[in-house]
Amino acid sequence: MRRRAALVTAVLLAATTASCSSDDPESAPDDTVTASPQSSPASSAPTSPTPTAEPTEESPSADTTPPKVVGTIATDLAAPWGIGFLPDGDAVVTERDTRRVLLLRAPSYDVRQVGTISAAVPLGDQGGEAGLLGVAVSPDFERDHLLYFYVSTASDNRIVKARLDDDRLGPTTVILDGIPNGFIHDGGRLAFGPDGYLYASTGETGQPELAQDKGTLAGKVLRMTTDGEPAPGNPFPGSQIWTYGHRNVQGLAFDDADRLWASEFGQDTYDELNLIEKGRDYGWPMVEGRGDTDGGRLTNPQVVWATDDNSPSGLAYLDGHLWMASLRGERLWRVDVHGDRAVHPVDYFVGEYGRMRTVVVTPEGRLWVTTSNRDGRGDPRSGDDRILLIDP
Structure with missing residues (x-):
């Protein structure tokens, strides 16, 4: 009963912060690319703390070859959320609401259940976002057989680890708990960095x-060791915090220069693609999109989208491009990466x-891309949810 009461309170608190449509989104500011739907050129415009300027055309991408869906890896899944590949090419998939951990054996990728994260509290059937979320495969998996999971419990969000042996998932061990949770904005993405440390995204739970x-x-x-301790070199002593000022980061991806990128839900005007840099403040809730206040103290997004066109989730990097899955926008975005700049978003x-x-x-x-039509907010189709195989 106490948990349900807390969830109702979270819903009421989130009523003014949940992402909603904007019939007349503001234009994007200088040095921040604005993505236009239906494969239109990207845009940017002059600086303004409250973005109001008209956009100007961005240089087009040299790569105009569209991606193609060349197959379906799996069907009849239920809100698949995290995917991690093992060294032998097998894949581990989490389902948010069923709490199932699935193993897809290469090359046939037959789906088999190897375990359930019993501590997870799924709320998707009520329209919530908590449950069994991200998964990351240990960089030393061939030696330690460890998987890491982001889990919503009745009291918090936490990160746990478990061994995968002989197609069976062992008991979980908590490495980090006490991450605030809510009915919405639970973050949940996990990724090991080139430095060997575990990165995690969290949400502000509607607060x-x-x-x-x-x-x-x-x-x-967050940035931590494999035991959940603050990683050496973190900007705030004794803390796992790497960056702050985020609303709800849903995607993390490292590029080939070891830079970290993140996709983030906006509120009414802008969803964001950010370049994540140590110790920086990304502005929420003072600004949504760009905000050159306090002498540049806030870090501006690289690309912004109207919330109707995106609601960004998973993010991946391949051959000079970031690929971003879109929930409300029901599309896949490709964004070019040139050095430390992201430009020319195109949707497919x-x-x-x-x-x-x-x-x-x-x-x-x-690329593997999952659909999420059975997450309580979509319109399920025959075979949903599925994993699509895409040739980029």
């Missing part, structure tokens, strides 16, 4: 003030497969 509070792990990107498959949740790069250099 915007938590994003700026460095005394809480909500609304942050608009409305063809419904909500898209997660995108990952396969060992062969293709």
Whole structure:
């Protein structure tokens, strides 16, 4: 009963912060690319703390070859959320609401259940966002057989680890708990960095003030050891916090220069693609999109989208491009990366497969993209949810 009461309170608190449509979104500011739907050129415009300027055309991408869906890896899944590839090419998939951990054996990718994370509290059937979320494969998996999971419990969000042996998932061990949770904005993406440390995204649970509070792990990107301790070199002593001022980061991806990128839900005007840099403040809730206040103290997004066109989730990097799955926008975005700049967003498959949740790069250099039409907010189609194989 106490948990349900807390959830009702969270819903009421989130009523003014949940992402909603904007019939007349403001134009984007200088040095921030604005993505236009239906494969239109990207845009940017002059600086303004409250973006109001007209956009100007961005240089087009040199790569105009559209991606193609070349197959379906799996069907009849239920809100698949996280995907991680094992060294032998097998894939581990989490389902948010069933709490199932699935193993897809290469090359046939037959789906088999290897375990359930019993501590997870799924809320998707009520329209919530908590449950069994991200998964990351240990960089030393061939030796330790460890998987890491982001889990919503009745009291918090936490990160746990478990061994996968002989197609069976062992008991979980908590490495980090006490991450605030809510009915919405639970973050949940996990990724090991090139430095060997584990990165995690969290949401501000519908309470915007938590994003700026460095005394809480909500609304942050975290960096930790495999035991959940603050990683050496973190900007705030004794803390796992790497960056702060986030609303709800749903995607993390490292590029080939070891830079970290993140996709983030906006509120009414802008969803964001951010370049994540140590110790930086990304502005929520003071600004949505760009905000050159306090002498540049806030870090501006690289690309912004109207919330109707995106609601970004999973993020992956391949051959000079970031690939972003879009929930409300029901499309896959490709964004060019030139050095430390992200430019020229182009969208594909608009409305063809419904909500898209997660995108990952396969060992062969293709993409897997999951649909999320059975997450309580979509319109399920025959065979949903599925994993699509895309040749980029």
